[in-house]
Amino acid sequence: MIRSKLFCSAVVIGVFVTGSFVAKAQAPQVRFAAGQQGSQNYGVNAALAQALKTSGSINATVQAFGGPTSYLPLANSGELDVAAVVMPDLGDAVRGTGPFTGNALKNLRLVAALFPSPVGLMVRKDSGIASIKDLKGKRVSWGLTAQASLLPYVEGALANGGLTKKDVKLVPVASVVNGVDDVVAGRVDATLFALRGGKVVEADSATGGIRWLPFDTSAEAVRRMQVVAPEAYLVQITPADKIVGAPEPISTMAYDYVLVTGPKTSDAAITAIAKTLREKGADIAKTNKVLGNMTAESVARSYRQIPHHPAAKTALNIKAN
Numbered sequence: 610m611i612r613s614k615l616f617c618s619a620v621v622i623g624v625f626v627t628g629s630f631v632a633k634a635q636a637p638q639v640r641f642a643a644g645q646q647g648s649q650n651y652g653v654n655a656a657l658a659q660a661l662k663t664s665g666s667i668n669a670t671v672q673a674f675g676g677p678t679s680y681l682p683l684a685n686s687g688e689l690d691v692a693a694v695v696m697p698d699l700g701d702a703v704r705g706t707g708p709f710t711g712n713a714l715k716n717l718r719l720v721a722a723l724f725p726s727p728v729g730l731m732v733r734k735d736s737g738i739a740s741i742k743d744l745k746g747k748r749v750s751w752g753l754t755a756q757a758s759l760l761p762y763v764e765g766a767l768a769n770g771g772l773t774k775k776d777v778k779l780v781p782v783a784s785v786v787n788g789v790d791d792v793v794a795g796r797v798d799a800t801l802f803a804l805r806g807g808k809v810v811e812a813d814s815a816t817g818g819i820r821w822l823p824f825d826t827s828a829e830a831v832r833r834m835q836v837v838a839p840e841a842y843l844v845q846i847t848p849a850d851k852i853v854g855a856p857e858p859i860s861t862m863a864y865d866y867v868l869v870t871g872p873k874t875s876d877a878a879i880t881a882i883a884k885t886l887r888e889k890g891a892d893i894a895k896t897n898k899v900l901g902n903m904t905a906e907s908v909a910r911s912y913r914q915i916p917h918h919p920a921a922k923t924a925l926n927i928k929a930n
Contacts, residue, residue: 615928616690631822636749637878638668641693642680650818653866654693655725658696664893665885667878669826680778683712687873689884694865696840696912697758718918720868720879721886721925722910724894724901727804727844728768729861731792731854734818738798739772744777747846750800753781759785763801765838766862769830770822776884782917804852804861813853821852823859840864866901876920883908883924 610822617909641658644650650680651673663873672689674680677698683689685702700706705713730749740745744767748881751774753759764774782788789808790799793815800807804821824830824843834841844863846855855861870879886893890903909925913918917927 610886636668637875637881638875639690639874639878639882641669641671642689642763643671643682644676645672650676650694651658651807652793652845653723653900656897657868658694660893660897660900661885662880664889666882667881667885671706681709681714681717683809683868684869684871685716687716687871688707689867689871690874690878691720693866693868693869695726695758695866697762699869699915700761700840701758707760715912716872717869717873717915718921719912720870720918720921721883721908723866723886724842724903724907725848725863726766726901727800727852727861727863728762729804729821729824731789731798731802731809731819731821733792733816734820734854735816736798738820738822741766741772741824742797743771744770744822746828747772747777748780749777750785750797752913753783753784754779754786755784759801761838762841762862765779765800765836765841766824768833768837769824769862771830771833772901780926781927792819804846804855809853819854820862821846821854821859824861826860834862838864839864839914854915865907869919870921874918879920881892883921889923 630841641654643654644765655671658671661667679695680689680692681702682740684692702709702714703717705711738744767773782791785800785802786808788797789812791797792800793812793881826843831843841862841864843860845858846852847858848856886908887905890905890908894900894903909927911927
């Protein structure tokens with residue numbers, strides 16, 4: 610009788626222990642690809658991986674690379690599972706443009722949008738330039754040899770104001786940071802830059818004040834912008850956002866940080882990630898400033914030319930994409 614009870618207890622304990630190991634073994638495991646350590650991209654990927662571990666019980670590791678031209682092909686082939694990347698880079702990768710010319714990565718699929726990155730056209734406050742239309746005949750930073758994926762966004766910003774690159778004087782710069790330096794030095798009149806970029810305060814102080822040009826919110830102006838930059842959209846900036854150079858409400862351009870995957874990541878892992886972002890993204894963003902402002906609505910944003918992974922589409926409750 611005692612032996613029988615001991616045997617039954619052992620079976621129960623064995624089942625419990627085995628079940629615990631199975632539960633751990635079944636926790637989704639994903640490998641993140643990221644830019645080099647110390648970069649903004651690495652910070653976003655590392656923060657997201659840690660948030661998914663904490664909030665979604667997902668075993669995530671992060672591997673650093675030189676940049677999206679290095680790691681997106683690995684995600685496309687399935688050698689790595691997921692990567693957070695800015696939409697300009699993803700758009701080039703999927704369409705085979707910019708640095709991915711002749712090498713379109715057709716296997717990449719969206720897991721979720723993460724958060725918007727507002728960008729705009731910076732001018733000096735004393736320039737007399739008050740609108741994008743006023744840039745006609747003015748000097749605009751161009752080339753961006755180190756960030757070629759952003760060129761459509763410069764062109765899209767001009768298009769919003771009814772201009773083309775032929776209507777302005779194009780001044781070659783290596784990067785958007787160099788563009789800000791040239792605004793400060795008086796070598797260009799306007800440059801594309803992130804509204805929350807670290808150089809903004811520096812430029813504002815050095816010039817006696819900078820200004821962000823407002824974007825036209827009319828349907829036709831937005832259409833012109835999106836013909837050139839399909840994934841761009843407009844966001845409203847208010848004084849409550851405390852953006853240097855935007856003391857009054859304006860609309861400006863934005864593109865998203867997004868999470869993408871390749872052809873070999875399991876449906877279970879994609880479902881777990883997408884569901885965690887949908888249900889807990891807002892709480893994650895509140896506790897981690899690196900991850901911006903995620904909401905259930907923002908993570909489910911869809912794009913005409915870039916499809917979602919089927920499992921993510923279901924988990925995010927996206928009806929069309």
